[in-house]
Amino acid sequence: MSANIINVTDGDFEESVLKSEKPVLVDFWAVWCGPCQIIAPILERLADSHLDRMKIAKLNVDENMGTASKYGVMSIPTLLLFKGGEVKETIVGVVPENKIVEKISKHL
């Protein structure tokens, strides 16, 4: 995993994501989810190219069901972009890299 991606949990979600100064793109994923593995390398590239403008975080839904259910996540992979503690963008499923960039860029 890229050093520019952080792991977040139910415990530190508020501190790391909701109170973050920079926007945070959170990847809701699980080990048993094949399509999540398709999204992973895209996030690695985004982490390297967009580091100055946002943070990228991964949340394992298996271990952190609380946060997943609080935000109504019922499909993975789901990407939520948080800015100022609020969800600004929701991307569900395997979406091409350029579409992801297009959706998040307008909030950065």
Add this chain to the structure above:
Amino acid sequence: MIDKHDVVIIGAGPAGLAAAIYTGRARLNTLVLEKGVPGGQILQTDWIENYPGFADGISSLDLIQAFRDQAQKFGARIETEEVTSIVEQDQTWLLKGTRKDYPTRAVIIATGAGYRKLGVEGEERLTGRGVSYCATCDGAFFRDKRIAVVGGGDNALKEALFLTKFCASLKLIHRRDRFRGEKILQERVFANAKIEVLWDTIIESIQGEDRLESLQLRNVKENSTQRLEMEGLFVSIGMNPNSEFVSDLVELNEWKEIRVDSRMQTSRKGLFAAGDVTSACPEQIATAIGTGVSAALALTEYLDGMGH
């Protein structure tokens, strides 16, 4: 200097990796480009029971790892890249990727297929809010919930059976009066107390505010309608070929599958195709493998003929 490959294979699912094993052994300089991780649709199943050679079944991750190791053993390189278009360049081909371009003498398109959608009101809006296309991914979110699966092929039956591990009850909705899927899967579905089959039934629309609440159904034989309260819907009605990026380049059939001949040659010389993106593959791992091997053999002969 840009190094020119003998063959670039687009897609590292079963078809692409099988082709890579053969082109590697033919000592062709082989590059496989995969936009995500190797595996393709295999990654959406957890366990495979009908692939020959594994009487007890095999996990999808183990199988794809074995394909991948074997391709790499014979010299194929696998890189992460999404190919956005292919252009012809004096009898060879240039693949345009999101990171760079790849010149090559020949190409095998093995980009597979993605989920087909129902195309009904509410589906798009409630995707990820109760509507799902991947049981292995999302099954755990529906513990003790009332859910439905729509479809009648192998995948629909497999997903329904898998989901009974989590759900309280499951309606299997199918537009005809019999399933297309394997008989052995049908037997398991009929024997499962959690599954009720709704024959001759289509979904007309999907309702819910922030999350799925109900399905509007029509029985096409009796021409009656009903609304069914539901917390989850898994759509498993077949696949759409990932052929859009070459739709101006090669001939497609009415289902947007790439037309190939018996040697997996497309309408353009030097461009071959294999697996679920083609008109020749019935959505099975074993058949994807077969078409990948055929494409690799035909391509090897083609390059020999060019004086490679």
